[in-house]
Amino acid sequence: MKLKKNLVAATMLAGSMTALSFLSAGAAQAQGALVMYCGVQEEWCRAMVTAFERETGIKVSMTRKSAGEVFAQVKAEAANPRADIWWGGTGDPHMQAAEEGLTVEYTSPKMNELQDWAVRQWEQSKKRTVGIYSGALGFGYNTELAASNKTGELKCWADLLKPELKGEVQVADPNSSGTAYTLLASIVQIMGEDKGFEYMKALHKNVNQYTKSGAAPAKAMAQGETTAGIAFMHDIVTMVVDKAPIKVVAPCEGTGYEIGSMSIIKGAKNMENAQKFYDWALTANAQKLGAEAKSYQVPSNKSTPIPPQAPKLSDVKLINFDFAKYGSSEERKRLLSKWDNEVKNLPK
DSSP, X not given: OHHHHHHHHXXXXXXXXXXXXXXXXXXXXXXXXXXXXXXXXXXXXXXXXXXXXXXXXXEEEEEEOOHHHHHHHHHHTTTSOOOSEEEXXXXXHHHHHHHTTOBOOOOOTXXXXXXXXHHHHHHHTTSSOEEEEEEEEEEEEEHXXXXXXXXXXXXXXXXXXXXXXXXXXXXXOTTTOHHHHHHHHHHHHHHOHHHHHHHHHHHHTTEEEEESSTTHHHHHHHTTSOSEEEXXXXXXXXXXXXXXXXXXXXXXXXXXXXXXXXXXXXXOTTHHHHHHHHHHHTSHHHHTHHXXXXXXXXXXXXXXXXXXXXXXXXXXXXOOOOHHHHTSHHHHHHHHHHHIIIXXXXXX
């Protein structure tokens, strides 16, 4: 009987220890987890995940989507957030998320290491998003296809309206793509809203596809699927580095630019780890990973070397892009709705 009682006691103790070990493992897993929505190219997303996991032991679950898609998902999940950190993608939807209270204030100890434009993004968003890289908008064209289509040299936004380019221009949809929204906001600022929308309507006749991803037109040019593509210049440079027959163009009329951003999502279940990633992602070593992944943006940390392949922003006619206005919830909704109604649904 005594032996039986001891066996029962031992079994109960073992069960308790097993339960405790499961609880401890669960707690450790929670402590060592991070869910990230990533808005840059897949290769750069994965490089960041791998390096952060290696340096911290924190396991990262990453989903890659275009900036507009991430914003829509963060908004849809606001009552029960699935992600902790939103890293990368154009700053406009990050600014809108900040305005709508979908992200939280955070002051990183790395702020004094950043370029002025990155800090300004953080200040304008009331500390809810920060600049991590910058890059100019432009377009490119496949020189072999351009020669066969007899388009001549393309130098300006106006050149993309040439009749020789009918069905030969590719650009993303501004509803899903931060790149394309930057185009829409840039054209409006360069030409004025009325003339800007007339331009977008004329461009529509030459567009063969509105893609989800802003970088997709660059890949399509490289693969010979379209003559011209509108994208951030650094995304087009990536194709040139890979020996694609593409010429990169900084439009003669001037162009807008992006401040790629990072935000911590309100209600993040792994808040401490989100802050750890935020701090780490602002370091010079973390920002070097962009160039290694063939992403040639200008980094926000002053100590990060600018990739030699990166377009020189000093050589580009940049407009004074109003990030506060065009990143506001009201203005984004208005412009996107107007584009849907007046441009996207037009016949070709």
